[in-house]
């Protein structure tokens with residue numbers, strides 16, 4: 001399904017916007033206003049590409065890298081929400097909102113959430129739905145046993161699920177080339193009896209295309225697909241963790257830029273010009289500026305929490 | 320005597336033991352060039368090289384299981400689990416293989432393995448700070464205490480971190496080594512010069528007192544000492560016992576203290592239900608009941624996942640809660 005002109009501009013808006021929000025959040029971390037962020041800079045086009053391909057009733061399990069961009073691209077999660085959530089003043093993009101696009105929480109152990117994604121696809125099949133589950137994880141997480149078990153299970157039952165590996169070349173300090181002896185991740189798919197596709201994760205249109213095909217295949221009952229989106233991680237693993245790459249390598253990582261790639265593509269098609277792009281950017285900048293101002297002005301208001309009762313703890317812990 | 324941070328003591332123990340024994344190796348995520356996420360393995364890679372300081376793919380079951388195999392061959396691997404919480408992925412290897420190997424082979428094979436696990440919530444002298452959420456803040460020591468065949472160690476100071484880790488590496492059994500990660504860069508104290516070994520299975524009376532025994536583990540030791548100093552002014556005298564090793568447990572030191580004071584408060588960072596405090600409480604009830612002048616009290620985290628951010632302070636065993644428990648018994 002080709003995107004029409006309006007959708008393409010919307011895609012650019014989402015990509016440029018989530019890039020700017022991510023940039024701002026990363027900067028606020030560097031300044032010490034916020035802390036501990038796993039920057040998604042460099043991963044935006046994956047989130048946006050898949051975000052435009054899925055249906056609102058498809059269940060997406062987002063990663064710690066491209067999740068915010070994906071939530072924004074799916075709709076209902078504004079740039080303002082993205083910034084304010086960092087200040088604890090808006091729900092996280094992982095949260096399922098009332099009437100919002102369908103998502104399911106991930107957990108803090110990488111790879112651990114992938115089997116449950118398979119279970120969600122099994123439940124949807126059981127109930128006769130035509131929805132697809134999309135689950136994101138990194139090249140590092142891909143080496144966890146649970147991920148292999150999950151993909152194998154999905155293969156045996158031809159489940160409606162798409163596995164998206166965000167291959168940014170590193171797991172903290174471990175280069176992908178040392179974490180797997182194989183050339184790529186997509187070829188693992190053969191071992192699970194499903195197709196594997198490698199795509200340039202900086203190219204939102206290419207990601208959209210691959211995701212659309214994988215979703216259609218799953219929806220038609222023809223089984224899962226493993227998508228490997230290759231990108232670069234622009235920032236250190238997380239704020240406060242030293243990056244072992246040299247300054248040159250860090251600069252090189254930024255050469256492939258998803259926002260610029262989409263912009264150039266749309267300009268070439270005559271859908272966008274510099275003035276229109278600048279106008280979009282001005283709106284984005286204003287929304288983010290206002291959110292930052294609001295976030296920072298109310299940040300220190302939180303009081304010392306009163307001791308919690310066992311009853312309150314139980315109510316939070318058990319259904 | 321040298322002033323040393325808790326994290327430096329861990330690092331020093333690793334350096335010393337790797338220097339001493341060429342078959343001590345370190346394995347885990349980001350332990351080589353990165354020097355560990357918290358810095359515990361800094362400079363080991365430069366000194367001992369890639370054969371002995373091994374970075375692995377993210378695969379806790381795989382590399383923990385592989386370390387067990389190395390240990391069965393007589394090597395002395397030290398596994399780093401990046402956050403203690405992630406050990407769930409490797410739990411099968413530890414409980415199914417490591418813990419039972421000596422028993423199953425009638426002693427023909429054993430597993431001299433150490434698994435280092437940074438656990439817990441960020442602390443400072445004032446108390447708990449902020450939580451890193453349910454999957455990066457837990458205190459899972461009691462999960463292992465229930466698996467016979469594993470030893471469980473929890474140092475509360477730089478000197479103990481150094482001396483206990485060295486002993487753990489020399490031990491012939493799998494030792495689960497819990498490092499309170501909040502102490503890494505906040506706990507600074509003197510450590511003895513020269514070779515410093517603290518035997519496993521020996522508790523320490525951190526402070527002598529006469530009215531109430533407070534049995535505390537990990538970061539709770541520091542909290543209990545702060546409470547004791549405060550209560551001194553009111554003429555209330557606390558004796559503080561740090562078990563240091565949970566399995567095997569030094570019952571005698573605990574029982575001797577309770578025999579003296581007649582009152583016991585137990586405090587740990589893990590939730591109360593079926594936590595290690597329940598075991599200590601049972602030991603006192605079984606063997607020291609006649610000495611008790613008041614019921615035993617536990618001051619632990621609420622039975623819930625560790626909340627993120629400042630909300631954690633509403634759920635943790637604070638100094639205020641320890642003080643209240645002590646006063647209740649008097």
Ligand SMILES: Cc1ncc(C[n+]2csc(CCOP(=O)(O)OP(=O)(O)O)c2C)c(N)n1
Pocket residue numbers: 065108109110137138139140141142166168170171172233237348377379401405408
């Ligand atoms: C089971 C488990 N082991 C280790 C970690 C610590 N950790 C968090 S993110 C990360 C790197 C993950 O790499 P990858 O899956 O490639 O994703 P990336 O962060 O590079 O996007 C690690 C090691 C974890 N969260 N869970």
